[in-house]
Amino acid sequence: xxxxxxxxxxxxxxxxxxxxxxxxxxxxxxxxxxxxxxxxxxxxxxxxxxxxxxxxxxxxxxxxxxxxxxxxxxxxxxxxxxxxxxxxxxxxxxxxxxxxxxxxxxxxxxxxxxxxxxxxxxxxxxxxxxxxxxxxxxxxxxxxxxxxxxxxxxxxxxxxxxxxxxxxxxxxxxxxxxxxxxxxxxxxxxxxxxxxxxxxxxxxxxxxxxxxxxx
Numbered sequence: 001x002x003x004x005x006x007x008x009x010x011x012x013x014x015x016x017x018x019x020x021x022x023x024x025x026x027x028x029x030x031x032x033x034x035x036x037x038x039x040x041x042x043x044x045x046x047x048x049x050x051x052x053x054x055x056x057x058x059x060x061x062x063x064x065x066x067x068x069x070x071x072x073x074x075x076x077x078x079x080x081x082x083x084x085x086x087x088x089x090x091x092x093x094x095x096x097x098x099x100x101x102x103x104x105x106x107x108x109x110x111x112x113x114x115x116x117x118x119x120x121x122x123x124x125x126x127x128x129x130x131x132x133x134x135x136x137x138x139x140x141x142x143x144x145x146x147x148x149x150x151x152x153x154x155x156x157x158x159x160x161x162x163x164x165x166x167x168x169x170x171x172x173x174x175x176x177x178x179x180x181x182x183x184x185x186x187x188x189x190x191x192x193x194x195x196x197x198x199x200x201x202x203x204x205x206x207x208x209x210x211x212x213x214x215x
Contacts, residue, residue, distance in 0.1 A: 007038030069126035076124030
């Protein structure tokens with residue numbers, strides 16, 4: 001019997017990321033990515049979705065910006081003199097953990113998106129910020145591991161499978177909790193409706209059979 005994924009299992013997945021126009025925007029290598037189920041290695045909603053599947057399963061997951069990379073924030077785009085960056089010959093694509101005059105923000109990185117006239121444009125948004133994306137996931141392998149057998153350094157998750165920063169992660173977790181609570185309430189209401197006795201004749205029919213009083 002194929003093993004269902006449980007919290008703590010070592011899971012290898014092959015993931016393809018699509019935009020809303022059905023263009024591939026990112027993809028794992030053929031060997032996939034190995035993560036620990038339920039350990040918050042990936043997006044909270046993806047982490048929970050994996051616990052509902054087993055080895056060999058394929059499933060799609062659509063994530064809104066607030067569940068993945070956050071909304072695009074114009075305030076995270078900064079124009080900085082290149083001589084303030086502390087590097088020679090700065091180029092597009094260079095990443096900085098901090099830029100002058102900007103407070104450190106929960107590990108947020110800044111990427112140079114343009115350089116010219118002695119100035120550099122640094123963007124603190126994730127490249128996919130503001131995007132709704134579809135993740136096509138194939139569960140390649142599920143392994144049961146003992147606690148302590150896997151170290152943090154053994155797990156490498158690409159940026160396109162984890163939330164952009166701590167603030168986005170907190171929002172994604174809150175949204176997941178709300179959705180799960182709503183699902184439980186809906187399930188309970190369905191059970192209550194099923195348990196209610198049904199009037200075989202129906203209210204409308206019963207009313208029509210009651211004789212009217214003569215005036």
